[in-house]
Amino acid sequence: MSEPSDRRLWLVRHAQPHIAPGVCYGRLDVAADPLATQQASAALAAALPPAAQVLTSPAQRCTALAAALAELRPALAAQTDYALQELHFGTWEGQSWDTIGPVALDAWTADFAHHAPGGGETLAAMLQRVQAALARAGHAPCREVVWITHAGVARCVHHLLRHPLPSDLHTLRIAAADWAWPAPAWGGWTVLALPPDAAA
Numbered sequence: 001m002s003e004p005s006d007r008r009l010w011l012v013r014h015a016q017p018h019i020a021p022g023v024c025y026g027r028l029d030v031a032a033d034p035l036a037t038q039q040a041s042a043a044l045a046a047a048l049p050p051a052a053q054v055l056t057s058p059a060q061r062c063t064a065l066a067a068a069l070a071e072l073r074p075a076l077a078a079q080t081d082y083a084l085q086e087l088h089f090g091t092w093e094g095q096s097w098d099t100i101g102p103v104a105l106d107a108w109t110a111d112f113a114h115h116a117p118g119g120g121e122t123l124a125a126m127l128q129r130v131q132a133a134l135a136r137a138g139h140a141p142c143r144e145v146v147w148i149t150h151a152g153v154a155r156c157v158h159h160l161l162r163h164p165l166p167s168d169l170h171t172l173r174i175a176a177a178d179w180a181w182p183a184p185a186w187g188g189w190t191v192l193a194l195p196p197d198a199a200a
Contacts, residue, residue, distance in 0.1 A: 007194040009137055010048070010146040011154045013184040014061040015040045022096050026089035026120065032061035032186075040187030041068030045076075047189075052144035054078040055133075057085050062148045065187075069148075078148060083133040086150035087126050090118030109176035123179075124169050130156040131165055138194060145194075151183035154190065158182065161195065 015036035019025050044065075056066040056078040066078035092100050100118075108117045113124045130153055137145045147153065158181035159174075166172055184190050 007138065007140070007143050007145065009134075009157070009192045009194050010052070010144065010189050011157060011184060011192065012040075012044060012065070012146060012148045012189040013151060013154065013186055014057075014059070014065055014148065016186040017061050020096075022098065024089050024092045024095055024097055024100060024118075026086050026093045027059065028093045029060050032064055034064075036187055037061075037064050037068055041065055041072060043187070044189065045069055045072040048073065048076060048146065049144050050075075051142050052076060052146050053140045053142045054146040054148065055081040055084060056148040057150060057153070058082060059085065059150070062150070066148050076146070078146075081133060081147075083129045084147050084149040084153055087117075087123065087152045088120035090116065090120030092118030092120070112176040112179065113172045113174040114170075123174065124165075124172050126152065127156050127160060127165055127172075128169065131160050134160060134194070138196075154183040155179065155181040157192065161192065 015032040017025065017030045017032050019028075019030045054066065054069070054076045056062045058080050062084075063078075063080070070077040092104075097105070104117075108115045113127075114122050116122045133147075134157065137147075159179075182190070
């Protein structure tokens with residue numbers, strides 16, 4: 001991994017969503033808890049520097065946090081970036097993980113990078129779009145870049161800062177057991193230094 005630059009990426013996770021525990025929701029457009037969203041926006045508004053570029057996933061649980069932040073800090077109004085969406089789980093979305101079952105889950109974890117869960121999106125494709133977003137962050141007009149996004153995107157960033165994608169995606173291999181990158185708590189964030197080659 002390259003040495004850090006003076007650019008920083010704030011990975012902000014939406015507040016807790018209104019959905020039952022144990023349900024695969026991926027890109028389902030579920031709302032986040034309003035009070036938790038307000039609390040998260042207040043904490044974030046107090047922590048962010050005077051100038052930052054703010055981008056948000058189009059999911060309402062993210063745009064609600066972005067809107068609440070802009071009410072407190074109008075200069076930090078967000079733009080929507082579809083690259084910051086969660087992994088698309090296809091037909092699995094809205095189902096409990098128990099209903100999806102071990103056979104389907106084992107098929108996914110056996111080819112973790114290239115199998116599309118529920119016929120949705122592969123992890124390789126998600127990593128590719130997040131890598132493109134990181135490259136754009138390297139050219140952002142502000143040194144501070146804020147992504148209001150999802151746990152899956154945060155994990156992709158941690159992976160990519162350590163393991164850039166190969167030029168031939170077909171050669172990408174990721175073991176499901178090794179996919180243990182951290183993600184912020186609901187309504188929380190992590191601040192990472194972007195390497196100089198993020199602007200390459």
